[in-house]
Amino acid sequence: NAGVTQTPKFQVLKTGQSMTLQCAQDMNHNSMYWYRQDPGMGLRLIYYSASEGTTDKGEVPNGYNVSRLNKREFSLRLESAAPSQTSVYFCASRLDRGGNQPQHFGDGTRLSIL
Amino acid sequence: QKEVEQNSGPLSVPEGAIASLNCTYSDRGSQSFFWYRQYSGKSPELIMSIYSNGDKEDGRFTAQLNKASQYVSLLIRDSQPSDSATYLCAVNLRKRGSNDYKLSFGAGTTVTVRA
Numbered sequence: 001n002a003g004v005t006q007t008p009k010f011q012v013l014k015t016g017q018s019m020t021l022q023c024a025q026d027m028n029h030n031s032m033y034w035y036r037q038d039p040g041m042g043l044r045l046i047y048y049s050a051s052e053g054t055t056d057k058g059e060v061p062n063g064y065n066v067s068r069l070n071k072r073e074f075s076l077r078l079e080s081a082a083p084s085q086t087s088v089y090f091c092a093s094r095l096d097r098g099g100n101q102p103q104h105f106g107d108g109t110r111l112s113i114l
Numbered sequence: 115q116k117e118v119e120q121n122s123g124p125l126s127v128p129e130g131a132i133a134s135l136n137c138t139y140s141d142r143g144s145q146s147f148f149w150y151r152q153y154s155g156k157s158p159e160l161i162m163s164i165y166s167n168g169d170k171e172d173g174r175f176t177a178q179l180n181k182a183s184q185y186v187s188l189l190i191r192d193s194q195p196s197d198s199a200t201y202l203c204a205v206n207l208r209k210r211g212s213n214d215y216k217l218s219f220g221a222g223t224t225v226t227v228r229a
Contacts, residue, residue, distance in 0.1 A: 042202065042221040050214050058216070090157055100146045100165060103217055105157040
């Protein structure tokens, strides 16, 4: 009963390096989301995928790209990491794009950019 | 105006007391509302959903919704030290010109229950 699985759990990068955060869900959900959480700022949406084959920007998309690989997997890529991207990243999913569905979160990836 | 605002914490309550958390939202068309609990270093965990005006009770938790006032609250009765966490209010907002909904989160209220 894994739910939403994120890898890695921790990562340290140097400025300018690239990396991909992985997310997979086993709940047969259609919609998936990437958030970042910074102290005092709550959860901010980076990108989302309302359904397989679609992606769209959230409120803070700059510096990130995403890929909805299939229904289960949604990855987040940092092409050239910057210290401002130091944060905790959460992936979430929900059954569909409809308004009454809650989201379910993975355990998060703690990312530090030096 | 922020889409979702929560009363700033931290909130400290003695064990056994009632903790009261408040949340206001800006979009009058919002239809679904959620409370998440987040322990330090952990991910948000859904604890309550509410869709209709009035109260919804689940164990020691009661969510209250007033759409006319654009206000949703969470009461924690008989607070326990294990309730010490940050509570996030989340409101489903319809993205303009789209059938997509996004969850907009408040910044959270940190609750500490003193033994």
